[in-house]
Amino acid sequence: MLVFPNAKLNLGLYVTQRRPDGFHTLESVFVPLPWTDALEILPAAPGQPTSITLTGRPIPGDPASNLCVRAYELLQADLPQLPPVQLYLHKIVPIGAGLGGGSADAAFALKAANDLFGLNLTAEALESYARRLGSDCAFFIRNKPVLAVEKGDVFEEIDLTLTGTSCVVVYPNLHISTAEAYIRIVPQAPKFPLREALAQPMSTWRETVSNDFETALTPAHPVLAEIKKQLYEAGATYASLSGSGSAVYGLWEAGEPAATVWPPEYAVWQGVL
Numbered sequence: 062m063l064v065f066p067n068a069k070l071n072l073g074l075y076v077t078q079r080r081p082d083g084f085h086t087l088e089s090v091f092v093p094l095p096w097t098d099a100l101e102i103l104p105a106a107p108g109q110p111t112s113i114t115l116t117g118r119p120i121p122g123d124p125a126s127n128l129c130v131r132a133y134e135l136l137q138a139d140l141p142q143l144p145p146v147q148l149y150l151h152k153i154v155p156i157g158a159g160l161g162g163g164s165a166d167a168a169f170a171l172k173a174a175n176d177l178f179g180l181n182l183t184a185e186a187l188e189s190y191a192r193r194l195g196s197d198c199a200f201f202i203r204n205k206p207v208l209a210v211e212k213g214d215v216f217e218e219i220d221l222t223l224t225g226t227s228c229v230v231v232y233p234n235l236h237i238s239t240a241e242a243y244i245r246i247v248p249q250a251p252k253f254p255l256r257e258a259l260a261q262p263m264s265t266w267r268e269t270v271s272n273d274f275e276t277a278l279t280p281a282h283p284v285l286a287e288i289k290k291q292l293y294e295a296g297a298t299y300a301s302l303s304g305s306g307s308a309v310y311g312l313w314e315a316g317e318p319a320a321t322v323w324p325p326e327y328a329v330w331q332g333v334l
């Protein structure tokens with residue numbers, strides 16, 4: 062079974078409190094971004110253990126602890142009848158980018174195993190496995206725009222669609238660790254409630270919708286502000302850092318992005334949401 066785990070964008074991101082377990086509560090709208098990896102899952106050849114073959118963008122860390130493998134092993138722990146599998150992951154989505162790429166791979170591995178082996182797990186059950194793999198992993202089970210609260214793993218419905226919106230995502234080849242990014246944050250309440258701010262026209266978001274990580278990380282990484290400026294110069298209606306960075310995106314409510322030349326080491330996605 063072949064699936065295409067997609068990335069996500071954060072529209073606004075407010076880190077509101079530090080929890081006793083060291084994690085943080087947040088408020089953010091997650092939207093799917095059709096920048097995808099490719100993941101294949103097949104029953105392993107007879108006598109072979111579960112394994113993963115990685116191609117494309119190099120992934121830091123031991124392949125045996127890749128999030129796809131961990132996702133499958135989590136299912137196997139509860140469902141020991143599940144056979145070993147061969148996983149093939151072609152990695153395209155930048156890593157350490159605030160695009161949730163690793164979490165997407167894990168969530169799609171859960172969904173693909175569910176379909177391949179006819180497990181009949183509900184979306185709720187899949188979300189609860191996903192939550193154990195990463196805070197933003199559960200989002201990718203239903204994979205539709207939501208207002209994320211708590212650790213970013215509890216979702217409220219939101220009436221928002223960006224379908225048809227032009228988008229450019231720029232990754233400046235800079236890996237930002239999510240854990241290190243959280244350390245730089247001083248939690249506080251959002252200046253403007255996110256749900257209300259996003260209900261207003263996109264042209265107002267520049268003044269009312271922000272990402273706490275952008276404020277915290279830009280002094281150390283001025284390239285983030287430079288990319289955002291270039292996106293606005295290319296006519297973006299709204300531009301922001303995604304998640305804990307380092308990808309910066311622009312949205313065009315109408316019209317097309319003006320052509321921009323980005324350094325060759327950057328990864329850039331451009332398309333329509």
Ligand SMILES: C[C@@](CO)(OP(=O)(O)O)[C@H](O)COP(=O)(O)OP(=O)(O)OC[C@H]1O[C@@H](n2ccc(N)nc2=O)[C@H](O)[C@@H]1O
Nearest residue numbers: 083084085159160161195196197212213239240243304305
């Ligand atoms: C910042 C966000 C916003 O969407 O996205 P990314 O930038 O990673 O895409 C998420 O909160 C990232 O979620 P995720 O990448 O799944 O994080 P996890 O693996 O659960 O946690 C990595 C580390 O980030 C910190 N962390 C994560 C989530 C959270 N609500 N509070 C935290 O303090 C913890 O230090 C944790 O050890």
Ligand SMILES: Nc1ncnc2c1ncn2[C@@H]1O[C@H](COP(=O)(O)OP(=O)(O)O)[C@@H](O)[C@H]1O
Nearest residue numbers: 122127128156157158159160161162163164166
């Ligand atoms: N399939 C995977 N894809 C990407 N990263 C993975 C994967 N499996 C494990 N990881 C680990 O997760 C870390 C970052 O994950 P990712 O979700 O891409 O970050 P971010 O959401 O901040 O861009 C990487 O440093 C890597 O070691």
